[in-house]
Amino acid sequence: MKKTIVPFFISHQGCPHRCIFCNQEKIAGSNGDFPSPAEIRDKVTAYRRTSGCQGVDVAFYGGSFTSIPREDQLRLLHPLQNLLASGEVTSIRISTRPDSLNAEAAAFLSASGVCTVELGVQSMDDTVLEQAERGHCAADVEKAVACLKNQGISVGLQLMPGLPGDTWETSVSSLSRALALRPDFLRIYPTLVVAGTSLARRYAEGNYCPLSLAEAVNWCKMLLHHALLAGVPVVRMGLQPTTDLESAGTILSGPYHPAFRQLVEAELCFDLLRKLIPHCADTSEPLSLSCAPARIADVVGQKRSNIQRLVREHGVRIDRVQGDSRLAHFDIVVEGSSGIRRGSIVKDLCYSVENYHSETLDRSQKKEISHA
Numbered sequence: 001m002k003k004t005i006v007p008f009f010i011s012h013q014g015c016p017h018r019c020i021f022c023n024q025e026k027i028a029g030s031n032g033d034f035p036s037p038a039e040i041r042d043k044v045t046a047y048r049r050t051s052g053c054q055g056v057d058v059a060f061y062g063g064s065f066t067s068i069p070r071e072d073q074l075r076l077l078h079p080l081q082n083l084l085a086s087g088e089v090t091s092i093r094i095s096t097r098p099d100s101l102n103a104e105a106a107a108f109l110s111a112s113g114v115c116t117v118e119l120g121v122q123s124m125d126d127t128v129l130e131q132a133e134r135g136h137c138a139a140d141v142e143k144a145v146a147c148l149k150n151q152g153i154s155v156g157l158q159l160m161p162g163l164p165g166d167t168w169e170t171s172v173s174s175l176s177r178a179l180a181l182r183p184d185f186l187r188i189y190p191t192l193v194v195a196g197t198s199l200a201r202r203y204a205e206g207n208y209c210p211l212s213l214a215e216a217v218n219w220c221k222m223l224l225h226h227a228l229l230a231g232v233p234v235v236r237m238g239l240q241p242t243t244d245l246e247s248a249g250t251i252l253s254g255p256y257h258p259a260f261r262q263l264v265e266a267e268l269c270f271d272l273l274r275k276l277i278p279h280c281a282d283t284s285e286p287l288s289l290s291c292a293p294a295r296i297a298d299v300v301g302q303k304r305s306n307i308q309r310l311v312r313e314h315g316v317r318i319d320r321v322q323g324d325s326r327l328a329h330f331d332i333v334v335e336g337s338s339g340i341r342r343g344s345i346v347k348d349l350c351y352s353v354e355n356y357h358s359e360t361l362d363r364s365q366k367k368e369i370s371h372a
């Protein structure tokens with residue numbers, strides 16, 4: 001059953017400075033004021049009532065939790081202790097910077113009921129981190145993860161492909177270094193140009209060019225595939241669409257799409273179909289596709305984009321896409337006059353730096369995948 005998370009956005013609290021891409025007030029629509037104990041308890045009660053869940057998770061996002069003064073950390077965590085004891089709150093999560101975590105801080109979090117820590121890693125390439133003015137290096141991430149794991153705390157790592165200086169190669173090597181730390185989950189947020197950031201200024205000056213949507217989808221499908229092979233869940237790709245994020249003047253440029261994850265999943269499905277179809281296709285006969293029922297939208301693609309591309313690029317017609325509950329989540333079956341072929345997105349696709357270069361669209365053309 002999906003967990004209900006009660007989020008508190010403590011925007012920029014504890015941050016030693018502003019990283020070049022970050023404007024939590026714009027993204028989360030919160031000024032970062034600490035909630036009072038009564039506000040914390042009331043919000044937990046409201047979420048429990050509307051979700052129908054006995055217990056909910058509480059999260060403090062949007063700042064550097066372990067860098068805020070310890071007395072303020074205690075003020076936020078204290079009202080949750082009774083709720084943890086009663087089962088009304090099942091766990092606490094926080095997000096923070098890798099360089100503000102050490103063995104003592106991890107022990108404090110564990111003793112305070114924090115079960116999950118999300119680290120803003122962004123990149124494991126020191127040159128990219130330097131250009132993003134993060135103020136920490138990749139080795140800080142490794143130390144922080146070790147401290148958290150020693151306390152039995154679940155670790156989530158956030159990565160941001162497309163930062164200044166990032167390339168497809170550094171993005172892949174960042175992911176590989178992150179996966180080597182055996183995180184419990186990942187979040188992948190392609191870099192956006194958000195108003196009020198240093199990155200926005202660089203963009204306006206012509207000193208930064210974000211990934212196009214097509215590039216970001218292409219990079220992220222390969223990153224997702226690497227994570228799937230490593231067995232590490234990617235719990236989110238692309239920023240959560242909110243009224244604040246989507247309001248005019250917030251995102252100035254970059255690969256934003258409200259259903260970014262679905263674009264990525266649809267690309268993986270298309271790559272598998274492209275591989276399976278030559279084994280089944282007598283192009284004069286239509287093909288039928290089967291997949292797990294929950295995957296039909298990914299196989300078809302947004303606005304039937306995958307079906308249209310199969311016609312356009314491979315000359316095959318698809319007469320049916322059906323759900324089959326016997327199929328695994330990552331499997332697709334193609335049936336045609338020349339036979340039946342079953343494949344798995346995880347096992348049967350292979351992405352490398354080389355095939356990225358052969359597949360990727362010309363960045364200078366700024367061509368967008370058409371989902372209109």
Ligand code: SF4
Pocket residue numbers: 012015016017018019022023024062063064097120
């Ligand atoms: S990225 Fe993290 S550390 Fe940097 S300014 Fe934003 S919230 Fe603070």
